[in-house]
Amino acid sequence: xxxxxxxxxxxxxxxxxxxxxxxxxxxxxxxxxxxxxxxxxxxxxxxxxxxxxxxxxxxxxxxxxxxxxxxxxxxxxxxxxxxxxxxxxxxxxxxxxxxxxxxxxxxxxxxxxxxxxxxxxxxxxxxxxxxxxxxxxxxxxxxxxxxxxxxxxxxxxxxxxxxxxxxxxxxxxxxxxxxxxxxxxxxxxxxxxxxxxxxxxxxxxxxxxxxxxxxxxxxxxxxxxxxxxxxxxxxxxxxxxxxxxxxxxxxxxx
Amino acid sequence: xxxxxxxxxxxxxxxxxxxxxxxxxxxxxxxxxxxxxxxxxxxxxxxxxxxxxxxxxxxxxxxxxxxxxxxxxxxxxxxxxxxxxxxxxxxxxxxxxxxxxxxxxxxxxxxxxxxxxxxxxxxxxxxxxxxxxxxxxxxxxxxxxxxxxxxxxxxxxxxxxxxxxxxxxxxxxxxxxxxxxxxxxxxxxxxxxxxxxxxxxxxxxxxxxxxxxxxxxxxxxxxxxxxxxxxxxxxxxxxxxxxxxxxxxxxxxx
Numbered sequence: 464x465x466x467x468x469x470x471x472x473x474x475x476x477x478x479x480x481x482x483x484x485x486x487x488x489x490x491x492x493x494x495x496x497x498x499x500x501x502x503x504x505x506x507x508x509x510x511x512x513x514x515x516x517x518x519x520x521x522x523x524x525x526x527x528x529x530x531x532x533x534x535x536x537x538x539x540x541x542x543x544x545x546x547x548x549x550x551x552x553x554x555x556x557x558x559x560x561x562x563x564x565x566x567x568x569x570x571x572x573x574x575x576x577x578x579x580x581x582x583x584x585x586x587x588x589x590x591x592x593x594x595x596x597x598x599x600x601x602x603x604x605x606x607x608x609x610x611x612x613x614x615x616x617x618x619x620x621x622x623x624x625x626x627x628x629x630x631x632x633x634x635x636x637x638x639x640x641x642x643x644x645x646x647x648x649x650x651x652x653x654x655x656x657x658x659x660x661x662x663x664x665x666x667x668x669x670x671x672x673x674x675x676x677x678x679x680x681x682x683x684x685x686x687x688x689x690x691x692x693x694x695x696x697x698x699x700x701x702x703x704x705x706x707x708x709x710x711x712x713x714x715x716x717x
Numbered sequence: 718x719x720x721x722x723x724x725x726x727x728x729x730x731x732x733x734x735x736x737x738x739x740x741x742x743x744x745x746x747x748x749x750x751x752x753x754x755x756x757x758x759x760x761x762x763x764x765x766x767x768x769x770x771x772x773x774x775x776x777x778x779x780x781x782x783x784x785x786x787x788x789x790x791x792x793x794x795x796x797x798x799x800x801x802x803x804x805x806x807x808x809x810x811x812x813x814x815x816x817x818x819x820x821x822x823x824x825x826x827x828x829x830x831x832x833x834x835x836x837x838x839x840x841x842x843x844x845x846x847x848x849x850x851x852x853x854x855x856x857x858x859x860x861x862x863x864x865x866x867x868x869x870x871x872x873x874x875x876x877x878x879x880x881x882x883x884x885x886x887x888x889x890x891x892x893x894x895x896x897x898x899x900x901x902x903x904x905x906x907x908x909x910x911x912x913x914x915x916x917x918x919x920x921x922x923x924x925x926x927x928x929x930x931x932x933x934x935x936x937x938x939x940x941x942x943x944x945x946x947x948x949x950x951x952x953x954x955x956x957x958x959x960x961x962x963x964x965x966x967x968x969x970x971x
Binding site: 471475564565567568569570571572573574575576593597598601602604623624626627628629630631 | 725729818819821822823824825826827828829830847851852855856858877878880881882883884885
């Protein structure tokens with residue numbers, strides 16, 4: 464029986480019970496609108512821990528665009544069912560007012576990598592991400608927390624933050640899940656029109672083409688995308704493009 | 718037998734052993750140069766916990782003035798002895814390079830109260846304080862951490878930070894320890910010349926005089942202090958003054 468908890472104190476009480484029994488805890492933080500990418504994280508957590516906590520929280524502080532926040536799909540009943548089928552013991556769905564009882568006076572910031580790539584296009588985005596992740600890590604006190612490689616810059620920042628703050632939770636990454644045509648799963652994909660959906664997989668195809676970043680950028684523009692960036696970062700190519708009102712990000716290993 | 722540990726991983730191993738045995742841990746974070754104020758914190762921790770960890774770390778990121786950092790007294794051998802006599806089980810004395818292996822890329826900041834009072838006079842001070850405290854809280858995983866009321870703004874920010882981030886460690890405050898003439902104990906007092914030492918207790922006497930903040934400011938100037946601020950904050954009067962090169966802070970309850 465999967466449990467749904469909204470209240471932070473109640474959640475902490477349940478987590479304390481888990482720990483008292485010596486059970487390991489896996490955490491999968493999500494913003495809901497769960498797709499196969501999230502479910503693969505939950506299954507990973509299920510395999511490696513005695514208890515699995517899935518959080519569903521659309522984090523307002525990581526949006527610089529209020530209309531994007533408003534448009535983000537909210538599907539709690541369906542999410543709960545999917546989380547349950549994938550092996551979650553507990554779904555935690557807190558209120559923004561409870562998570563930000565301090566009115567976001569306290570933040571975690573990163574002064575270097577978080578300002579590049581996504582950070583250069585979404586003001587304050589990673590401050591919001593890092594802050595909410597640290598709050599969730601502290602509330603759930605998990606042994607392991609699972610993040611997808613799709614949001615590669617986020618994954619690296621979260622991992623570095625946990626190391627910088629000596630957080631006891633281990634950060635574990637899982638591969639990006641894709642449609643058969645290569646499009647990375649994303650909660651935002653539901654907003655693609657049929658024409659846009661036909662174009663979208665070109666993004667991943669180009670990123671996988673082993674051209675230079677500049678050539679990829681040109682190929683993407685030629686295909687019909689507006690390109691925010693295509694950049695090599697270590698052994699990865701990371702990109703962000705726009706189709707109509709929608710923004711897609713993806714990355715592949717070189 | 719009190720143990721001295723420099724290495725973070727070794728410390729974490731020891732803490733894990735403490736916890737595995739179900740023992741409670743009290744943390745007293747200090748910058749060394751221990752005086753009776755610190756020792757009262759250690760004794761408090763001793764009374765309330767099975768194990769007491771004292772950290773001695775002169776935190777470079779909370780100094781905006783490099784000469785102040787350089788001048789800060791470093792007396793590890795004497796500190797160790799005092800910590801032992803006061804009941805510490807473990808003294809943790811890490812290297813700055815290990816605490817800031819991330820080159821201080823990741824910070825905790827507070828965007829409101831930390832900019833006032835001390836924060837208005839010491840650029841970035843509380844960013845450094847909050848960041849190092851969060852690191853130490855995570856490394857030591859204490860049940861309780863002890864802070865003195867002498868640094869009242871720091872205490873309030875640390876307590877609010879722990880609440881904002883849902884940190885499992887409870888923040889406990891202890892009263893300011895004073896000389897017989899009222900001067901609040903501070904590691905910096907050793908730098909007072911005999912004349913300055915004679916003047917110094919006037920600071921506390923004026924703060925306790927139940928005048929208005931503006932009147933106190935005038936009284937302090939008349940007595941020979943340079944005044945950074947005297948301000949009421951809730952039910953407290955907080956002040957910072959300079960005598961020669963030295964800066965003193967204090968606060969009293971109204």
